[in-house]
Amino acid sequence: MTSFARYKAVRLFPLLLTGGYFFVTIFISRLDSRPELFPFFNWSLFSFSSSESAQYALRVRSVDGQMLAQPRLYYDMTGTFAHARQRNINVSKVVQGLGHAVGHKKPQAADEMRRMIERRFMADVHAAEYDLVLLHFNPIDRLRTGAIKSERVVASYRKANE
Numbered sequence: 001m002t003s004f005a006r007y008k009a010v011r012l013f014p015l016l017l018t019g020g021y022f023f024v025t026i027f028i029s030r031l032d033s034r035p036e037l038f039p040f041f042n043w044s045l046f047s048f049s050s051s052e053s054a055q056y057a058l059r060v061r062s063v064d065g066q067m068l069a070q071p072r073l074y075y076d077m078t079g080t081f082a083h084a085r086q087r088n089i090n091v092s093k094v095v096q097g098l099g100h101a102v103g104h105k106k107p108q109a110a111d112e113m114r115r116m117i118e119r120r121f122m123a124d125v126h127a128a129e130y131d132l133v134l135l136h137f138n139p140i141d142r143l144r145t146g147a148i149k150s151e152r153v154v155a156s157y158r159k160a161n162e
Contacts, residue, residue, distance in 0.1 A: 051138060052136060052137070052138060052149070053136070053137055053138070053139050053142075054134055054135065054136050055092075055096070055134075055135050055137075056095050056096050056098065056099030056132060056133070056134055056135070056154070057073050057074065057075075057095060057132075057133055057135050057151075058073065058074035058091075058095055058117070058130050058131070058132065058133075059071045059072065059073055059074070059130060059131045059133045059151070059153075060072055060073075060074060060077060060080075060128060060129070060130045061129040061130060061131065062127075062128060062129040063077075063080055063125050063127075063128050064125050064126050064127050064128070065127055071131070074091065074095075074121075074130075075087065075091075080124060080125065081121065081122065081124050081125075082124055083120075083121045088121070090121075091117075091121050094113055094116055094117055094121070095113075095117070095132070097109070097113050098110055098113035098114060098117065098132060099132060099134065099154060101113055102132065102154055102155050103154070110155075114157060118157075118159040122159055125159070127158075127159055127160060128158070128159040129156070129157070129158050129159075130156075130157055130158075130159070131153045131154075131155065131156045131157070132153070132154045132155045132156075132157070133151045133152060133153050133154060134151065134152045134154050135148050135150075135151050136148070136149045136150045136151070136152075137149050
């Protein structure tokens with residue numbers, strides 16, 4: 001093979017590879033019912049989410065000896081807790097850790113997490129009664145309307161006066 005023929009083959013190879021890739025993609029897309037030509041057109045990259053999610057949360061029942069008219073989630077109590085007002089992500093991380101420790105029957109780890117919640121994230125109040133709840137919700141509905149499908153009390157706690 002001469003150098004000119006080799007040059008033409010090398011130059012033609014990327015074009016043939018791209019064209020072949022395109023035709024294979026069209027052929028595969030005809031077998032699939034989705035109206036996309038992946039990887040050329042893929043508009044639904046982030047348009048789907050799982051239909052249900054589960055997350056642990058704190059639900060406060062009383063603050064400084066005063067029962068609340070209705071128990072409220074920690075993050076909804078921005079007037080009471082500074083960390084709720086700041087939407088501190090560390091609260092959620094510690095609460096998820098507490099839920100994991102309780103769920104996996106690790107009392108020592110659960111006590112550490114609980115002490116951290118009470119000393120750091122509930123430092124604004126002297127006493128509180130609260131529950132660790134497992135929330136089930138659709139992420140899109142929760143974002144739009146705040147709707148929760150169900151909540152189950154996993155554990156109940158009391159922060160004593162210090």
